[in-house]
Amino acid sequence: MPKVQTSLRLEEDTFNQAKEILKSLGMNFTEAVNIFTAMVVQERGLPFDTTLHTYPVISEEEAREKVARSLQEMSHTSGKPAGEFFGELLDS
Numbered sequence: 001m002p003k004v005q006t007s008l009r010l011e012e013d014t015f016n017q018a019k020e021i022l023k024s025l026g027m028n029f030t031e032a033v034n035i036f037t038a039m040v041v042q043e044r045g046l047p048f049d050t051t052l053h054t055y056p057v058i059s060e061e062e063a064r065e066k067v068a069r070s071l072q073e074m075s076h077t078s079g080k081p082a083g084e085f086f087g088e089l090l091d092s
């Protein structure tokens with residue numbers, strides 16, 4: 001099948017990271033783009049879901065505070081080791 005040459009404008013850092021990942025998978029960027037293009041044709045659309053998700057955005061400081069608070073709460077509550085909990089759950 002005849003080939004066509006195209007041009008892409010990508011963020012340099014993202015492009016370089018992608019090339020390294022693809023190299024570790026045994027392919028180059030052109031091969032990956034060809035696979036993506038073939039999948040678009042096969043799926044008659046993008047080969048992955050394109051939905052909008054609303055995830056809360058929090059700062060690193062907020063995340064650290066939440067983790068610290070959770071760890072503190074865990075140390076002040078009584079609980080069971082996971083093995084014991086699941087053992088009882090499976091026995092019932």
